[in-house]
Amino acid sequence: MADEFSFIRWIQSQQSKSAGVLVPAGDDMAVMNWPPGDLLLCAVDQVIDGVHFDSRQRSPRQIGRKVVNRNLSDCAAMACLPAAALACVALPRGCGEKYARELYLGMREAADVFSCPIVGGDTGSWDGKLVLSVTIMGKSAGIAPVLRSGARAGDFLYVSGPLGGSIISRHMDFRPKIALARELASKYRISAMIDISDGLSRDLGHICHESKVGAAINAPMIPIHFDAMALSKTDAISALDHALNDGEDHELLLCSADEIPGLFQIGQMTADPAIVIRRAGRTFPLTPAGWEHQL
């Protein structure tokens, strides 16, 4: 049977030093050469078998790509550049080293798109199912981080792409919008930004809560993904509700006082802390209904 150290030695063979990475994976800690004067950002995100993916239906490559892309999408939400990642995996005992390598290669595929090295990790095996977490470190690299807390009443509310129905397949394979986020943050006054992972209604709630404002959305302005329409034909949920509440779209949701071409302007921030949606001349409260883990 393959062992942990054979896998770790293989990972080490995949590593390389660079000006930024003085000591890559293989020691107790990786050592990075941090650019002076830059801000360091960091976040962690995990995927769990049966919750974020189904290991019977998805290849380890796909699973590896997904967990890294989720983290890269957090970089997009902050308008920072990915600098390095670390991965932690609890493997089902007996999955074999090939499976573990494929997970790693999937992570690498996603990280390589942004030249982000994977500089460390921890591997364990157990009687349970696959749990995979990734920590991402980012650098501001000349663009101030865009927080959730800066939205102001009167700001326009934008989303970067069509929403809903990601569960059909997009949630496993999406391109984090880092380049777009940094372009927007350098050209416009972006007062708040988040990536839509829990669903528009809930993630808008996060911005409103942190910024102490409300929002009014115009239902007809919400871009509805083809997948949301396809899904609404198979269940009793409208395509609009899919667009409002489905998770893992990983589009950007942002607020700005500026008119921004090329984005979908779906509403406006309000001084009244309520979040409402306008449809056919009437106004309804928008209740957050995206994904939520019950503890």
Add this chain to the structure above:
Amino acid sequence: MADEFSFIRWIQSQQSKSAGVLVPAGDDMAVMNWPPGDLLLCAVDQVIDGVHFDSRQRSPRQIGRKVVNRNLSDCAAMACLPAAALACVALPRGCGEKYARELYLGMREAADVFSCPIVGGDTGSWDGKLVLSVTIMGKSAGIAPVLRSGARAGDFLYVSGPLGGSIISRHMDFRPKIALARELASKYRISAMIDISDGLSRDLGHICHESKVGAAINAPMIPIHFDAMALSKTDAISALDHALNDGEDHELLLCSADEIPGLFQIGQMTADPAIVIRRAGRTFPLTPAGWEHQL
């Protein structure tokens, strides 16, 4: 039933800003103000129910402390100062928010000893058992990181404390030897260092492999923990074998050309890449037999 966001809001209420932490947990990423000219170190380590602890026997406080202390022990192994941590937890569904809070408070207890803020995390729940991972970031803060790869033939081999039998209870509650590591690294020429987590025989193997040297250990010089002796009375394994092979001692194992008082000098590094142990006038090969995850 409690939900994820209620737990996250509670965690946010536990956070504070500082000169180093511009944006703590609560946004897509934490933002740290990195000291210019310093080196950034990072590592991740996890604990898994049934492998690293038994959730039926250990409190969530203990489990939280353990996972953070494992990471802090990696800081000791590199002689760096902890700067910030992130935590990722897959919770058994229905464990309740109190359990999740206790895990967090245990992590905080361990991190607070070293004034290390927990700046981010991810919470999920599932049908499986508890998996908890922590990422640690460290700063060199004036002391060059001590790698595994610098040992040279002729260096003395030292260990910082008695070994073996940690499974009885020490593995759940130990004090990472950060202060000692930094004192040693500032006073002496430490050529290689590691914290003993996989067992002396295996962790010495890591140093030898990375440094391309061998080692000769004197069996009578190995400090044997009382727990190793107690354990040897309950199984067919000698106390020496427990000291050589048991994992999770989290003592420092280090190489230096200097005579260092206050440490246990257990042998010497050799140009011959073999690792041997001398006992009663005879020399035996030392086979790594510490903990290893089978994939």
